[in-house]
Amino acid sequence: MAPVATPRVKRIQTISLTLLVTAGVVNYVDRATLAVANPLIRQDLGLSISDMGLLLSAFLWAYAFAQLPAGALSDRLGPRLTLTLGLGCWSLGQMLGGVVTSFWQFVGARIVLGVGEAPHFPTCARVSRDWFNIRQRGTATGIWNCASSLGTFLALPLLTFLMVTFGWRSMFVIMGAAGLVLAGIVYLVFRNPPEVDLTPAERAFLEEGDAPNTDRRVTWHAWQRLFHYRTSWGMIMGYFGCIYMTWLYTAWLPSYLEIERHFTLQKTGIIGAIPFAFGVLGGILGGRIVDILVRRGIDPIRSRKIPMVVGLLATAACTVVAALTPSDTLAIACISASLFLVYVSSSAAWAMASVAAPANCTASLGSMQNFGGYIGGALAPMITGFIVGGTGQFSLAFITGAAIAVVAAIGYWVLIQDPIAAETPAEAFAAGLTPAE
Template identity: 65%
Template structure:
């Protein structure tokens, strides 16, 4: 079938949406890194112990993980425009408040609010791709917005270090929070949901090609619960657990690994640690392009996401094992860089699965459920790695555990993820027949 044409108005909405999603995603990842960058100064000024700092670091991840479940349903009910503007405003206010805290309890609460506020970011992005992009372009669009996570990680250290050294850690929090509020206002002012635009019939056909439910429909509680009755949902949860587990092994421990196991100086670590995450930017964009290229070559949209994701995770297991076992620093850094490249191929493919696996009005809900599974892995990874490091004095075993998680996740993803989830009207919700678990 020939590709449906895009109008000039659709292109403008698409480019504006992607620019806003990348900007807000970068702010999202920089904001969550503020505590890690300012860790030594905050510990000194407020008298926090290492154990208390560990609790503060984990507070965000647990709140973020469990907030995914309601966040996706709220995005599908309230619409991306309002929901992302509100969430940006909430987490930005939490950042501003982070510069005012005086004790551990206040800081713990602020980090929890930050996690709650940031939770809708990626489910919203998945829904916007479903709303405004034809099925043949959804992989590329997903790769572009998803690169904001690794780009934000790469930019966080230099930007936050500059702000902290110039203005102090309290003003670092406040400045980032105020900037986030500006981005929230810009998103609400510039973005529109499809039902807020007088679309022509040709534009509507372009946007809804292949959708299994009316684009303007709101998800119900029954439809949200129903997602858990399908094996595809559980396969996405299981697979993304592995992706985010390994990603957060590197996110949370890479600088310490380079300093402790590879004996780099702090200055050298700041430069070397950025290289793998920049490779992740490339992997995210190319992963999305690969998804769309496979569709144009005749592969089913589900398989065009499923097999690149699983293949990238198998290769990640291999290169993470190489990084763990090689005695050579250069080989280790190259292996980690390739691992991050592959992890973001896998991450983009997983997020690109949500717009093709779910009914249109459940896209953010399914993406958020998947992200919940991922960030259970993300919350466990720093803890498991820390316990292994404390017990062995080396990162070797921790990296090998990460490689094993990646391999098991890949195999599970291939076996469990099968068909798209049909719209509610297409099957018996009470009986949940063949397509269900």
Template identity: 55%
Template sequence: MTRPTAPASIRRRQRSALIMLVIAGTLNYLDRSTLSIANPLIRNELGLSIADMGLLLSAFLWAYAFAQLPGGALVDRVGPHRLLAAGLGLWSIAQAVAGFVTSFWQFSIARVFLGLGEAPMFSSAVRVVRDWYNVRDRGLPTGTWNCTSSLGPAIAPPILTVLMIGFGWRWMFGIMGLAGVVVAATWFLLYRDPTEEHFTDEERHYLTDGEEPRSQAPVRLAEWLGLFRFRTTWGLVLGFFGVVYMGWLYLAWLPGYLEMQRHMSIPKTGLVAAVPFAFGVVGSIGGGWIADWLMRRGFSPVNSRKIPVIVGLLGMVGFTVVAAETPSDFMAVAAISAALMFGASASGMSWALASVAAPANCTASLGAIQNFGGYLGGALAPTVTGFIVQASGSFTPALLVSAAIGLFSALMYLVVIRAAPITVAELDAVAGVDTARPTVQGP
């Protein structure tokens, strides 16, 4: 089929939106990393055990996970323009407030609000790509904004370690909160949803060619509930559970692993911990390029995304086992780097899969439902890891448990997610809504 070319006006909107998503996503992961980087200092000052820190790390994740369910539907109804700006503002204020806490419970409350504020970030991003890119071109931009899940942690150790050593861990939280308020204001002033724009026929053709007509109506409760009646939805939920579990084990505990298991100093950890996440940037962008390449070679929109996810998960599993078993510090860091490269590809293409697996007006909803399943795994990973390490005195069994969960999730992607996307007619049928509702050929 002929591949439509984006008009210059659309390309400008794409570039500006993608740049802002990368900045916001990077900040998102910098803010998530602050607690991990300051782990030893916070434990000493507040008198927390390793298990307490695992629970504290998970406080953000439980709030983030459960906020996904309403958050995705709100993105589809309100639009990323307003909702992402509000979320950015909320999480940045919560981040700044964390610099003033004096107890475990105060810190837990701040982390809960951080999770609530960050909840719309990636469902907004997947909706932005669905709105502004043709179906054949969504893999690479999805991989690009998703690379922030590796870029943020890659630059977090050196940046946050410098701030922490120079100003103290409390000021580190405050500075990051102020930066987030600036990013929130920038997004609100510069980004526009497609419903706020007027399109020419050429622009509309590029945005919708290759897909069924889009519904004019925002997602309704019956449609949102109807998504749960499809096996693809459950495949995404169960599959993403393992992707995020494995990713969050490293995100939450890699600095602690290097210090406790590999006996590295805090300054050295700040440098070494950045290396594996830098490889994740390559994996996320590379996975997006491969997905678009597969679709241009005739693979379906779903399969062109599902294959990189499965390969990525299997690669992450294999290299995590190597990291668990090797006595060499160099080999452990190299294996973790490879694991995070494959894992970032799996993560990015899971989001790209959500962008083609359901009707356009349900994109953020399906992506958020998937992310809910993922962050149930993400919320368990720090706590389970903390208890395993405290009980065994080693990270090795925690890494092996993570690998087993990843293998299960790869199987879910392989056998549960069907090759065809959920259509408007199918969703209308299970939701019991009017199948004659109006549709349009443009956003």
């Protein structure tokens, strides 16, 4: 009979997911503050539109390149400390945004925000690996991953209220203070598995289906070794396409509705939130699909590949229709379907990290995947802006995004075949490590 979760493990799982979703929502609300306060910040600091573009990209580039050390940090320190430090760092960056007086001070604050937020999602993948059975990890991943779309959905009304009520500077400070409080709660409430006196039955439940692995912390050699596998590059390539499509819509949907569809500002605020509500549903359903496929006997790798690839291809098709249709209603429906599908793909991609990597490298591989994704995320607003600026229309920019999604889906399917094997004691010894390291 398969191992089952004890009431204590179920309680820890519920607490863990609650904290991860809450922190994820704060994560995405915090990164939206600059966009919401854009006109007031430009007026108060005397910045141009191009200056604001650089400020927006400062976060994305810092976030992308901080991914690589962030995952290794999480695997070495454990999720409890990493989540606490990350929350504290990005909340400090958020508060600094409320007291800046110049462009370059604001750039520094956005870089601190990006560096602090970098460990969050790789660490969430590690929590899925640590506290959930292999048959549960997809659903758990879908739940915490939906926080990205939920945070985007909530950001506009929440931040607008704070900004109108207290001013844009106080909006930054209030959100930063809330993050610091949450960081303290995470440290006091969350626990890593070694910090809990688990019974043999509980360990058997959590480790069922995992490859045997030592408890060594991730080493430089083990981290570097991940780049030698096709699976790692397939995950990087696939997630590039996934996050490119996400930021195509995140960065440009309001402008698209106003410029291409001639919506009023008020109508854009209402209609523009609808696709992200569908993204929340897609994030949850994507993880659920993964677990259903595993329970039906499909191996863990393919159970992630199928929804990821199908979701990306369908996203591309819906995006092309949205680009070409003259109907506003059909365009909004297709964009909603696109965000639903791209979040299905995102949840499946993050669920891959919990089965494709050795247990002690889960966050490391997840951060490599996220690095590739946010290179795409940083490029999407820039490439779209160049195309729209040159053509005066969004249709070619949407079709370009769709083509990138198709190529990413093909690379994901072809390159990812098998999970990455754990580092053997002989490999560790050859790298100059003792068995205790």
